[in-house]
Every structure is written in C-alpha cells, then in structure tokens.
Amino acid sequence: MMETRKTPTIQDVARSANVSTATVSRALSSPERVSESTRARVSEAIRVTGYTLNQAARSLRQRTAKTILVALPDIRNSFFSSILDAVEREATNRGYGVLVANLFNARAPAQRLQDYMLSNRADGLLLLDGSLDLSSLQTLVRPPNSVPLVVACEEIPNSGFHTVLTDNLSAAERATRHLIDLGHRRVAHLLGPEGNVVARDRLAGYTKALPRAGLEVQQQWLFRGNFDMESGFAAAAHFMSLSERPTAVFAANDESAIGFLSGLRQHGLTCPRDISMIGFDDLGVAAHYTPPLTTMRQPRELLGRMAAEMLIDILEDAEHRRGPMRIVLNSELIVRESTAHLPLRASG
Amino acid sequence: MMETRKTPTIQDVARSANVSTATVSRALSSPERVSESTRARVSEAIRVTGYTLNQAARSLRQRTAKTILVALPDIRNSFFSSILDAVEREATNRGYGVLVANLFNARAPAQRLQDYMLSNRADGLLLLDGSLDLSSLQTLVRPPNSVPLVVACEEIPNSGFHTVLTDNLSAAERATRHLIDLGHRRVAHLLGPEGNVVARDRLAGYTKALPRAGLEVQQQWLFRGNFDMESGFAAAAHFMSLSERPTAVFAANDESAIGFLSGLRQHGLTCPRDISMIGFDDLGVAAHYTPPLTTMRQPRELLGRMAAEMLIDILEDAEHRRGPMRIVLNSELIVRESTAHLPLRASG
DNA sequence: CGCTGTAGTGCAATCGATTACACACAATTG
DNA sequence: CAATTGTGTGTAATCGATTGCACTACAGCG
Structure with a gap:
C-alpha cells in the first residue's frame, strides 16, 4: 500500500x-x-x-477556526451545563467546535477571553456570564478586534450586544404571584448574587408583584443568596432568627431553594407544611426533590440552541448590519408540591 | 497611532x-x-x-494545537460537569484549550472523535466514556494516527489505554457493607446501565460484600437502572411490587438514588424510616437532599485534574514509552441521614 | 596571534490548505 | 465564421509563525 x-x-x-x-x-x-x-x-x-x-492550515488561510468559545461562570452548575449541552449540539450540527472557558475563580477573565479570541482560536464568543467588565468587552467587540459576540442567559446593560435570555422579571412576578394566589401574605425572596443582572431582574419581578396584592416589600425578608446551595442553606439560619417569619419564599433559583429547604429541615421545619417554596430554572433534580419543587422553568435547551444559532448566523453572514438582536424566551410555571395553600398549613 | x-x-x-x-x-x-x-x-x-x-499559524508549523478534546457521554450530568470543570482548570493552567464533544445521542461518536483528532484541532483525547467501540479507538491510538489518549472515570477493558478512575469495586463493597453493618439483611442494588464497565464493577462490589455477611444475591433485588433519576424513579415502582421488600438499597449512583427515593415518596414511603439508601458520587445535591444522602464520594476534582495532567504530560513528553499508566483513586464513605440502623425502623 | 567555541541574530524554507489569476477548450451568439 | 461566454483546471502566491542553517562578533585559550 x-x-x-x-x-x-x-x-x-x-x-x-x-x-x-x-x-x-x-x-x-x-x-x-x-x-x-x-x-x-x-x-x-x-x-x-x-x-x-488539516484544520490549522485551513484556519490560517481562511482566517476562520470553525470554533466558538463558550465562556461560563461555572460549568458545575447544572443550569449552565444544560445550556452548554444545547450549544454543543447546535454547534456540532453546523460544523463548529466548542471551546469552553470556565470563568469561575479565574484570574483575569476578560483578558483570557481576549487572548483566546485574538489568537484566532475561535471565531465567535458566546458569553453566559454577565459579570464581565463592559469596557473590556467593548474593546473586544469594536473594531479593530470586531469579535462576534452573543450574550446568553445573562445580559449586559447598555451594551447593545446581541442577547438571548428569558423573561426574568415577568417570570419572577408570576412566581411571586403564584405564592400570593395561594393565600400567602408574608412572602420572602431569597436573592441571587449581588450585582448580577438576572438576580436584579428577579428581585424586580418580586418587588413588582407585592404591591399589586397590597403587600409591602420588607427589607428583612430579602435573604442574601448566591445562586448556590450553600447560600440557601445559610439563609435558612437567618430565616429562623426572624421574629415574624414569612410563610412562603421565592428563591432566585432552584439551587438556592434546595439549600434553603435543606437548612430548614435541620431546624425541624418541613416544606410545604411550614413554608411554601418556589424556585427558578427547573433543574433536573427539582422534579425529584423532596418535596418536588414548584419552579419557573427556563427553556434551557431552546435558549442554548438559539444562542448558538444566533452566533453562528452572525459568523456566517459577514454583512450583519441588522443591529443588535435580542430574543426573550418565556419561562413557564411548573406547579409541584413545594407550594401549598396557606389555609392548609398546620400550625408550625 | x-x-x-x-x-x-x-x-x-x-x-x-x-x-x-x-x-x-x-x-x-x-x-x-x-x-x-x-x-x-x-x-x-x-x-x-x-x-x-496567530494560533492557527503556530499550529500549522508546529503540528500542535495546544488543545485537548474532552469527550463525555453527557455534559448535563452533574458528575461529568464536575470532571470537566477540573479538567478545564488544569488544562488552562498549562496553556491548553479544551474542546468538548458531547457523545450523548451522537450519531457516529467514534467517527466524530476521529475527525476531530485527525484534523489537527486537538493534540490529545480525554475520554470520559467507556462505551465506545474498542477497535475504532485502537485505530485512533495506534500508528499511524497515534493519537494520545487517556480514559478517565470509565475504563475500556483489555485496551491498555492510560486510565484514571476510582476504586469502584471496593467502594461498592464498602457501601454495601455499610448497609449490612447497620443490620440490614435484605439489601438491594439499583444497577447502572447495562454494559457499562463502572456499573459492572459496582455490581461486582455489591455481589462480593453479600456472601461475606452470609447473605445471598437475589436476582429480584437487582433493580434495573441507568444512572439517571428517571430510571431510579421507575425502579421504585418495581420495588413496591415486590412481595418481600428489601430494607436497604445501594444505588449505583446518586442520581438514580434520588430518583428512587422520589418514586418511593410517591408511594408514601420515607427514607430512612422505611428504607435505607446509599448512593455513589456525592453530587452537590446529595448533602442537601431530603434526607441528606449517604454516599460514596468520588474525588471528582482530583480525578479530573489527574486525568488532564496525565494527558498533557504525555503530550509534552514525546518519548512516553513508559507503558500504560493506570491510576486508581479511592472513594470515601460519607455517612449522612439516608441510612439508618435496622432496629431503629418504625414499622412501615 | 590564530584557533575554537559560543551567543545572538538574520535569511529563507517550511507547515498544508485556499484562491486570484490565467488559460485551454467547448458552447453559444450575432 | 469570428467573437463571446462559460466551464474546468492548473500555477503560484498567500496566510503567519517557526526553525535549520549560516553568519558575525567577540571571548577564551594555547
């Protein structure tokens, strides 16, 4: 041969x-x-x-890597890994590779992304993290660098970047209203990380729903949280120390909701008997938690797919002068067993 | 300027x-x-x-992409995303990019990996999936392709590939013994996917532990499972149909354990009152489940890091004639609240 | 002084594909 | 029939970095 x-x-x-x-x-x-x-x-x-x-040779000549870079705050987070999954699928279908950059605890995230993009390793950037410095991103996106960028899940205010996200504010409002509709009047909110845009929108939705039901936002019912179980767990301790305790909590996401319930359990309280809880995301475990978690389902697969589609469309259509795109997907209320009518509660 | x-x-x-x-x-x-x-x-x-x-130019000249390809069966699985996280960290530290290939439901997985590797997009392959066809992998690994490969988490029998994994068999044995030590004599096993090597080893550990305590393996106490919550949930229905029910279950992993408990809950049974359950992995949610899950913790971060280290070491040391390497890490029993002494049970 | 060794640098070939341009030939048109 | 158009192919330049080889200058040595 x-x-x-x-x-x-x-x-x-x-x-x-x-x-x-x-x-x-x-x-x-x-x-x-x-x-x-x-x-x-x-x-x-x-x-x-x-x-x-030889892809390297082709890349060199065509100035194209057939690869996108996905930057996310934390791969371990089940929410992001679902998105990544959908993105990878779509990218693969369209002949693109997926390079991942985990920004969690990274030293100089913006710098790292810049290095990646400017070294021709990837053609476009899919950013799943809204916490990056706007000005360094703008350096990246504007000429002469002109890196194609789509922001997904999160949002960077006043940036004009292409964005795909869910209706956080209105979904949060609906989540809160769900609790109110069940008769709850003392409704708390387990916050997302400070400074996070998504967390801010969910808080805004919560804040908007209360007065409509004639309720007031109480500062001591805004529990600090960080989108993770540990912070939810810690918030439960805070909850216990309150003199007048809420009967329902809207958690900024499922992870923190689960941490909170876990903390509550340590103190002998049970959901939904003692407290109603609604989360956000509908992680896989939500349906199988004890009790199964009522939550706002984000269309994660769709979101990831659309974001990837958008980015690749931009890459393949050099003349993308159609202005910033923005897609907002709707979340869906999934009622399970962690929320109950107030009158049905046995006294704690 | x-x-x-x-x-x-x-x-x-x-x-x-x-x-x-x-x-x-x-x-x-x-x-x-x-x-x-x-x-x-x-x-x-x-x-x-x-x-x-310009990385493409360098790659072309040096025949090196400074990138590894991580192939995994399912990114959404929390276990794999932790591994991926650790791999990404280590790779980044050593100046390598990480390309991901999700094999879940992919059409021709081996072909896809081959295309990636042979097109010079990645220098080495980190395989987290043991279900691939041995012969196509060997084509890849042997000259003239000579793709550097490390298999992690799973194992490909008789392959001679470099491997990093945990002590599945002995850990499973310890898990089972933990249940036996608590006084349980009717101990079931919720299986992993058929044909999966890891699942096989865990079953072997279970099978080994029983006779040592004078117990016999009962076919009807081997519940079909698939490492996911849905299969655990389904297994619970099967459990309920049994005339003589086990008092304890060793689940092949945490996800299926959670699904099983969730199913049990639907039938009005509670853990650990009605049944003791031990899982495997120690996913993040295990500590915060209701009840907190007793489990065998796999050192995921370490495992991911070592696998990445091994692969990159191989890449950077062209003369790696030291024969196949194999690292086995130890799992650790984490006792929480899902397992209890048999005598302590109230009658169901 | 002449010889050797070494540090520092430049020249130009090279990696493997793409593509502008040129060209040959066939088909079509006025 | 000449001119024009179109189709299919080849030649060679090109992408941007790396690196074998050659060279200079100078230090050290006998």
Missing part, C-alpha cells in the same frame, strides 16, 4: 487523483465547481490515501 | 523592534536565547503594535 509515514496531505491526494491541489481543494469545499468525473477521482483518492483535512 | 487595519503580525512587531521575525519568534517562545536588550525592544514593540499570536 501507500508508504505514508506522515499524515497524508492534499498534495498526496492530488498526486493520487492526477489533478492539482487546487482541484482537490475545490472538490472538497465547492464540489459543484468540479466536474462529475474529477470529483469521483478525488473522492477515491481521498479514500485511498486516508486523507483528512 | 499605528494605522493597522489588519491584525498585527509578527512581521509588524519585527519591523517596529528593528529585528527579524525569527528573533521575535524566539523572544516569545524561548526568551533565554535572546539578549536582554533585544527582548526588551521586542516586548515594547509587541505592546505598541498590540500584537497577538
């Missing part, structure tokens, strides 16, 4: 098919420009030589 | 520093080979021009 000690190149294919390298290249990337018979010869030669494209 | 309409290249830097491109390149990759003063001039020129390396 062929005595190819090295990876076969397009040259080898050309030789084997008795055509020029230009023809081989064209047969690969624009088959319609090559005659039927030549195409067949090239295909056969590729088979015989076992040729595979 | 500089009227650079295009990304500055090493040529621009060379011109600005008044040296040759060769010198600039050396200043970047082997600074000790360049004089102090030149080095300073180059640094300054890089600053002035805003130069960033």
Whole structure:
C-alpha cells in the first residue's frame, strides 16, 4: 500500500487523483465547481490515501477556526451545563467546535477571553456570564478586534450586544404571584448574587408583584443568596432568627431553594407544611426533590440552541448590519408540591 | 497611532523592534536565547503594535494545537460537569484549550472523535466514556494516527489505554457493607446501565460484600437502572411490587438514588424510616437532599485534574514509552441521614 | 596571534490548505 | 465564421509563525 509515514496531505491526494491541489481543494469545499468525473477521482483518492483535512492550515488561510468559545461562570452548575449541552449540539450540527472557558475563580477573565479570541482560536464568543467588565468587552467587540459576540442567559446593560435570555422579571412576578394566589401574605425572596443582572431582574419581578396584592416589600425578608446551595442553606439560619417569619419564599433559583429547604429541615421545619417554596430554572433534580419543587422553568435547551444559532448566523453572514438582536424566551410555571395553600398549613 | 487595519503580525512587531521575525519568534517562545536588550525592544514593540499570536499559524508549523478534546457521554450530568470543570482548570493552567464533544445521542461518536483528532484541532483525547467501540479507538491510538489518549472515570477493558478512575469495586463493597453493618439483611442494588464497565464493577462490589455477611444475591433485588433519576424513579415502582421488600438499597449512583427515593415518596414511603439508601458520587445535591444522602464520594476534582495532567504530560513528553499508566483513586464513605440502623425502623 | 567555541541574530524554507489569476477548450451568439 | 461566454483546471502566491542553517562578533585559550 501507500508508504505514508506522515499524515497524508492534499498534495498526496492530488498526486493520487492526477489533478492539482487546487482541484482537490475545490472538490472538497465547492464540489459543484468540479466536474462529475474529477470529483469521483478525488473522492477515491481521498479514500485511498486516508486523507483528512488539516484544520490549522485551513484556519490560517481562511482566517476562520470553525470554533466558538463558550465562556461560563461555572460549568458545575447544572443550569449552565444544560445550556452548554444545547450549544454543543447546535454547534456540532453546523460544523463548529466548542471551546469552553470556565470563568469561575479565574484570574483575569476578560483578558483570557481576549487572548483566546485574538489568537484566532475561535471565531465567535458566546458569553453566559454577565459579570464581565463592559469596557473590556467593548474593546473586544469594536473594531479593530470586531469579535462576534452573543450574550446568553445573562445580559449586559447598555451594551447593545446581541442577547438571548428569558423573561426574568415577568417570570419572577408570576412566581411571586403564584405564592400570593395561594393565600400567602408574608412572602420572602431569597436573592441571587449581588450585582448580577438576572438576580436584579428577579428581585424586580418580586418587588413588582407585592404591591399589586397590597403587600409591602420588607427589607428583612430579602435573604442574601448566591445562586448556590450553600447560600440557601445559610439563609435558612437567618430565616429562623426572624421574629415574624414569612410563610412562603421565592428563591432566585432552584439551587438556592434546595439549600434553603435543606437548612430548614435541620431546624425541624418541613416544606410545604411550614413554608411554601418556589424556585427558578427547573433543574433536573427539582422534579425529584423532596418535596418536588414548584419552579419557573427556563427553556434551557431552546435558549442554548438559539444562542448558538444566533452566533453562528452572525459568523456566517459577514454583512450583519441588522443591529443588535435580542430574543426573550418565556419561562413557564411548573406547579409541584413545594407550594401549598396557606389555609392548609398546620400550625408550625 | 499605528494605522493597522489588519491584525498585527509578527512581521509588524519585527519591523517596529528593528529585528527579524525569527528573533521575535524566539523572544516569545524561548526568551533565554535572546539578549536582554533585544527582548526588551521586542516586548515594547509587541505592546505598541498590540500584537497577538496567530494560533492557527503556530499550529500549522508546529503540528500542535495546544488543545485537548474532552469527550463525555453527557455534559448535563452533574458528575461529568464536575470532571470537566477540573479538567478545564488544569488544562488552562498549562496553556491548553479544551474542546468538548458531547457523545450523548451522537450519531457516529467514534467517527466524530476521529475527525476531530485527525484534523489537527486537538493534540490529545480525554475520554470520559467507556462505551465506545474498542477497535475504532485502537485505530485512533495506534500508528499511524497515534493519537494520545487517556480514559478517565470509565475504563475500556483489555485496551491498555492510560486510565484514571476510582476504586469502584471496593467502594461498592464498602457501601454495601455499610448497609449490612447497620443490620440490614435484605439489601438491594439499583444497577447502572447495562454494559457499562463502572456499573459492572459496582455490581461486582455489591455481589462480593453479600456472601461475606452470609447473605445471598437475589436476582429480584437487582433493580434495573441507568444512572439517571428517571430510571431510579421507575425502579421504585418495581420495588413496591415486590412481595418481600428489601430494607436497604445501594444505588449505583446518586442520581438514580434520588430518583428512587422520589418514586418511593410517591408511594408514601420515607427514607430512612422505611428504607435505607446509599448512593455513589456525592453530587452537590446529595448533602442537601431530603434526607441528606449517604454516599460514596468520588474525588471528582482530583480525578479530573489527574486525568488532564496525565494527558498533557504525555503530550509534552514525546518519548512516553513508559507503558500504560493506570491510576486508581479511592472513594470515601460519607455517612449522612439516608441510612439508618435496622432496629431503629418504625414499622412501615 | 590564530584557533575554537559560543551567543545572538538574520535569511529563507517550511507547515498544508485556499484562491486570484490565467488559460485551454467547448458552447453559444450575432 | 469570428467573437463571446462559460466551464474546468492548473500555477503560484498567500496566510503567519517557526526553525535549520549560516553568519558575525567577540571571548577564551594555547
């Protein structure tokens, strides 16, 4: 057989098919420009030589890596890993690779992203973290760098970046109203991380729902949280120390809701007997928690897919002058067993 | 300022520093080979021009992508996303990018990996999935392809591949013994997916522990499972249909354990009052489940880190003739509240 | 002084694909 | 029939960095 000690190149294919390298290249990337018979010869030669494209060479010439960079605050977070999953699917379908950058505890996140993008390793950036410095992102996005960027899940205010997210404010309002509709009047909110835009919107939704029911926002019923179980767990201790305790809590996300319930359990309280709890996200575990968690389901798969679609559309359409795009997806109330009518409560 | 309409290249830097491109390149990759003063001039020129390396060009020349490919069965699975997290950390520290390939439901997984690897997009493959076809992997690993490969978490029997995993068999044995030590004599096992090596080892550990306590393996106490919550949930229904019910279950992983408990709850049974349950993995949610889950903790972060280390070590040491490496990490029993002494049970 | 060794640098080839341009030939048109 | 258009292919430049080889200058040595 062929005595190819090295990876076969397009040259080898050309030789084997008795055509020029230009023809081989064209047969690969624009088959319609090559005659039927030549195409067949090239295909056969590729088979015989076992040729595979050298992506580095193509990238160098075309200034395109066929790769997107997904930057996320924390891969371990089940919410983000679902998104990543959807993004990877869509990207793969469209022939793109997915490079991941975990920003959690990273030293200079913006710098890292910049290095990645400017070194031609990725063609576009999908940012799932709203906490980055606006000005360094703008440096990236504006000429001469002109990095294609889509922000998903989170949002960067006043940035004009393309964005895909869910209706956090209105969903939070609906979540809160769900509790109110069940008769609860003392409704607390377990906050997301300070400074986080999503957390801010969910708080805003909560804040908006209360007065509509004639209720007031009470500062001591805004529990500090951080989107993770530990912070929810800690908030439960705070809850216990309150003289006048809420009968329902709207948690900024499922993880913190679960942490909170876990903390409550330590103190002998049970959900929904002693307290109603609604979360946000509908993580996989929400349906199987004890009790199954009422929550606002975010369409994670859709969100990830649309974000990837948007970014790749931008990449493949060099003339994207259609202005900033913004897609808002709707969340859905999933009622399970962690919320109950107030009158149904046995006294604690 | 500089009227650079295009990304500055090493040529621009060379011109600005008044040296040759060769010198600039050396200043970047082997600074000790360049004089102090030149080095300073180059640094300054890089600053002035805003130069960033074109990774594609370097890859082409050096036949190195500075990237590893991580292939996993399902990113959404919290276990794998933790591993991915650790891998990403380690890779980043060592200057490598991480490309992810989600194999879940993928059409031709082996083919996809091969395409990735042979197209010079990644230098090495970190495989977190043991279900791939051995022969296609061997094609990849053996000359002339010679793709550096490390298998982690799972294992591919008789493959001779480098492997990092945990002591599944002995850990499963300890888990089972924990239940036995608590006085349980009717101990069931919620299986992992059929054909999965890890699941097989955990079953083997379970099978080994029983006779040591004078117990027999009962076929009807081996519940079908699939490492996910849904399968655990379904297994609970099967459990309920049993005439003689076990008093304790060792689940092949936490997810299925949670699904099982969730199913049990639907039937009015409570853990640990009616049944003791031990899981495997110690997912984040295990500590905050109701009840907090007793489980075998796998050192996920360590495992991910070591796997990445091993792979990158191999990549950077071309002469790795030291034979197949195999690292086995120990799992740790974490006792929480889902397991209880048999005598302490109130009758169901 | 002449010889050798070494540090520092430059020249130019190279990695493997893409693509602008040129060209040959066939088909179509006025 | 000449001119024009179109189709299919080849030649060679190009992308941007790395690196083998050659060279200079100077230090150390006998």
